Amino acid sequence: MIKTVELSKVFRTEEVETTALNQVSFEIREGEFVAVMGPSGCGKSTLLNILGLLDNPSGGQYHFLDEQVANYTEKQRANLRKRNIGFVFQNFNLIDELSVFENVELPLIYLGYSASERKQRVEEVLEQMQIMHRRNHFPLQLSGGQQQRVAVCRAVVAKPHIILADEPTGNLDSTHGDEVMHLLEELNKNGTTIIMVTHSQRDASYAQRIIRLFDGQIVTEDKSTEFVLTAAAAQ
């Protein structure tokens, strides 16, 4: 479903050149639940942004649903993104001026669904995530856990093939964190591919596979918790 070949990302400012991703190659199959781990600044978020078609790589190939998308324009990426990818963020990123219902409805609007279809889909998801009773509330009236649940609703409402979660439990206490992880697990069981960036070993344990990054390179790709410098060993 997803395949990267020697993917690189270099950020340039006037004085400094930073390599965020350095020739990263891996593959993720449909229905997998993959965690991406690594210390701060190792390139996790950069990788997630590229996988989520929010950013283009500086080099290498990125195959998304068998298409080479590394050089897509912003417009092409937006088009592909809205049909196939749902996002969950650490800080929820709900729009404060929109109600729960309207926040969840957002992706359907941009996909051109009719009002009645939107109502049906949104209510279905809210019901499923057990947050229907809050449908007319605004984000600031909800607890962190509830906000993240709404964010998950928004991520799945358009039935994407893949969900990208960036530290989804980072701003939550352990009870609410577990709740969200259960939701993601449920979704995965129902066939949604999930890629999750996390610092938490506990969250990572929900995943079937862990990709560990260090200084922009993949150091290991399994469920082990040990660091094995495979890249170095290969040389």
Place this chain on the structure above:
Amino acid sequence: MITYHIKSLLRSLQKQKTNAVVNILGLALGLGITLLIWIFVLHELSYDTFITDHDRIYRVHSQAVLGPGEPQEIPTAMFPIGEWTRREHPGVEDMVRFSSYYSSPEIIFRDESTVLPGIKFADENFFSFFGLELLTGQPEEVLSEPASIVISESTAARLAEEPLDVLYEVIHIQDQNYQITGIFKDLPDNTHLEFNAVSHHDNLPDMIKEGGLNFFTYLKVTPGADIAGIQQYMDETLADHVQTNPRYEGMTFHVAHRLMNIGDIHLRSNLIWEMKEGGSWQSVLVFSLLSVFILFVAIINYVNLATARSMLRAKEIGVRKVSGASRGNLIRQIMTESFLTVLLALVVAIVLAEIFSVWFSQILGIPLNLSTLLSTGGLLVILMILAVTGLLSGLYPAFYLSSFNPVRTLKGEVVRGKAGQRFRQALVVFQFTITIFVISSLVVMTRQLHYIQNRDLGFDQEEVIILENLSGGLWQSFQSVRARLESIPRVVSTGGANFIYGGTTNVSLISELGTEYDSGVLADVVTVDHGFLDVMGVDLVDGRNFHAGSEMDVQSALILNETAVRALGFEDPLGKQLDVVNIQGPLIGVISDFHMKSLHQPIEPLVLNYAQMGFPHIYLKAAPGEFAPLMGDITDALQEFDPNYTPNIRFLDETIALLYQQERRATSLLSTGAILAFVISLLGVYGLAAFAAERRVKEMGIRIVLGASIRQLLWKYNRESVILAVLSMLIAWPIAWLAMDRWMSGFAFTVSINPLWFILPGVLILVSGAVIISIQTHLAFKNNPVEALRHE
């Protein structure tokens, strides 16, 4: 989708109330004055467009050359020229002419005497030509008999309780009977035509038709007709006529014709003898520009606030992008928001316009009616304003905001583009420049107006009253009327004259008797009696005044002003024999120069001649005191001679003030504009400062922790605005100076420009901006920004 946008807009307005008020109020003020100005502009442009085929109707103007000098253009033509042209020129389809004869004749109707001003004597197709509406009567027939007269609805209402009852009754005017054959609907306000009654020109004495340029003449041309060709045809035809007609033998008589479209007359003609005071296209242009300026200032506020607040929206934009919004979606959304905000502001603006329309009508001197906006033109203007304002307000924010990188905004990285900031600074400079320009211009115009209204005009205008348009009865017993008026204790002196101050005078060539024609000069010729110079307090610098009752002086004595003496090159003027058209005689006195016309014009050579009776106007000098009882005494005195006469009284100082009405209107409107531009600009500064202070809490906290004092902070945060204000001054000054120099060139007498008039408005902007920013900084400082650091 649109309801969705409306909902989210209303919620964000509610959430950011200061922002909402500044945005909507700023826009509404700008839009409000724009609407009012455009109602005025539409009114000015609507003149005479109700006339059938107005685009094909032209008035014939004559440029008459009288002696040396520039030809003078007048809005009338010789009687036969219109008819010849209609008959002979294929480009002319129809023609109508009319002339006045009596100014305010006494009439007798149902045995009662009254006056009927504004009678025109016209061709019989008058009503069908202009397509004027008749309440009763057929347009083609009402004037078919010479002794018929058609009167206006309001005249009919004045004559009888049941206006329509007057039909077929007889009006007696100056020894002749006229039968009322029709009643026309009162003319609307937006026409250059003015008359209360129309009869046939067969009633006019032959001399009116035979010589002189006495007839307003209108031609209806065929579609696409060659206007220049018609003018040329008229010039040639008249030249032939003059050459072959013994009547003109030995006379210098040359007339060039010019056709002016009836729709242009109100704004572009403004010649002497117009039926009523015209408008000015310069005013229309200046006012439209002012409205555009103010609207720009308001739009800039919106754009600045929208982009400055972009940080607050960055997250929303990011979320929308990851939820699948394309850039196009976002641009559409932000544009929709801007249009909705403008629409909201427009509603407020219409309310404001309605509230201020009465006051505005007074400023502009025309009735402004908001219902004008419901006409096709009005709706087009509203749509145009909405489109332009919405587009200009939304375009930059839309492209700017939608360009945000969602990855960075969602991480909470502050979006702070250098380009965005520069753009905002440029807009502030533009806004300040306009404001300084408008205020500086206002100061200069006000000073000039003050100067011309307080300049020594060469006579004493205080307590001088003009009794205008005496009736025929009063004309005839003029000296007795004068004596009776002077017997009123408060009346100091009286004098007769044949001109109204500031109005038109006869102009003719004067020269020393026996010299070449070429050595003459053009001078204003005014007939007065011996009391006139006394009433006006004009000094006699040499010689004597006219002797009361001297038949000799009536026949030949002349008085010149100093300018005329200089122009004629007289070293020792007294006793020189002068030749002034129909008077030849000695120069008996020289008076000091005084202004007889507005200060737009220089003092021209003037010649006074003497008459003892037959003056249409009396000038009267009163002792200071209350005027109401004096008016009563004057009315009583005049009615002893003519019981039906209602005096038409004007104060000289008011008459003089009327000469600068256009300028006063412009100044009043400009003050409104200046205040608005100033308020809107400061609203913008306030909005930006409030927002900056809000954002700077953390920065201030760090600075304070590191030891910054409030004074250092104030300077830090004021510096940018001070630099922008100074930059704006440097741009605004030369533009304002040039514009005012141009404006002042319309006056023959001008005040000298004081640099302070330009500096002070700039300083005003600078200081006001600094005060606002300092207050905001101070408030933020008081709230202890160090606290904010703990919550980071």
